[in-house]
Amino acid sequence: MTNERKVTDIKNIVILTGAGVSAESGIDTFRSAGGLWEKHRVEDVATPEAFARDPDLVLRFYDMRRERIQEVLPNAAHHALACLDAEWKGGLLIVTQNVDDLHERAGARRLLHMHGEHLNAWCTACDQRHVWRGTLFERPSCPACGVPGQLRPDIVWFGEMPYRMEEIYAALNRADLFVSIGTSGAVYPAAGFVRDAREQGVRTLELNLEPSQGSHWFDESRYGAATEVVPAWVDEILRG
Ligand code: OAD
Numbered sequence: 001m002t003n004e005r006k007v008t009d010i011k012n013i014v015i016l017t018g019a020g021v022s023a024e025s026g027i028d029t030f031r032s033a034g035g036l037w038e039k040h041r042v043e044d045v046a047t048p049e050a051f052a053r054d055p056d057l058v059l060r061f062y063d064m065r066r067e068r069i070q071e072v073l074p075n076a077a078h079h080a081l082a083c084l085d086a087e088w089k090g091g092l093l094i095v096t097q098n099v100d101d102l103h104e105r106a107g108a109r110r111l112l113h114m115h116g117e118h119l120n121a122w123c124t125a126c127d128q129r130h131v132w133r134g135t136l137f138e139r140p141s142c143p144a145c146g147v148p149g150q151l152r153p154d155i156v157w158f159g160e161m162p163y164r165m166e167e168i169y170a171a172l173n174r175a176d177l178f179v180s181i182g183t184s185g186a187v188y189p190a191a192g193f194v195r196d197a198r199e200q201g202v203r204t205l206e207l208n209l210e211p212s213q214g215s216h217w218f219d220e221s222r223y224g225a226a227t228e229v230v231p232a233w234v235d236e237i238l239r240g
Contacts, residue, residue, distance in 0.1 A: 003151035012091035020182020062153040063135040069100040077226035080234040093171040137207035185212035
């Protein structure tokens with residue numbers, strides 16, 4: 001069954017973004033051929049156990065990624081979503097799985113990072129988070145509590161709870177339209193949002209390079225590069 005809603009009936013939108021949105025800015029996705037998880041094993045760099053076992057390797061990996069995102073620029077998809085954020089009078093929440101800051105650099109404000117942020121360091125001694133642009137490998141002291149060696153990347157690793165889930169589900173409950181952009185639908189709970197949305201009668205749209213793992217859950221799918229399909233969709237929805 002399709003959840004039919006006219007554009008004019010849509011007030012509240014929830015958008016989920018993934019690595020595909022930042023791909024054309026020059027940031028590797030995770031699961032494409034040559035993607036990040038082909039070059040590095042998740043078990044080596046993206047779990048609390050990996051960090052406990054080999055903190056040097058994990059800190060180096062994230063130091064390199066933190067450096068890389070500061071060299072790239074937002075693309076037309078980030079800019080289109082920021083434009084939607086600025087102009088859409090109804091409710092809007094952009095939930096990103098991305099840990100880069102390209103949505104906010106493009107100007108998006110109604111944004112939430114469910115998997116953490118590269119440009120944050122989290123002190124496990126005092127639980128404070130700090131904007132962090134440099135490296136963590138040298139085990140710097142926490143600017144708040146002064147304890148050395150307790151800062152870790154503020155990234156949600158496999159086996160950890162994504163951030164701000166209550167807010168996300170509350171927004172999904174109010175939504176008329178759920179749009180998934182540039183994500184493979186391989187990682188839960190984000191991969192389950194489309195199903196949750198559909199079960200509540202929310203219209204669902206996928207914008208991706210190819211069918212995602214959950215593509216059959218979407219009322220509509222449009223395939224193409226994010227820098228093309230996202231601006232076209234934003235234009236359409238803003239024109240009503
Ligand atoms: P993936 O790498 O799993 O999926 C990226 C998706 O983007 C794929 O479906 C690609 O086809 C699509 N894609 C690639 N280039 C594109 C382009 N130019 N335009 C549009 N789509 C494009 O990345 P995510 O789904 O974001 O989690 O991965 C989800 C989570 O898995 C990440 O947040 C990360 C990872 O492990 C953590 O690190 C906790």
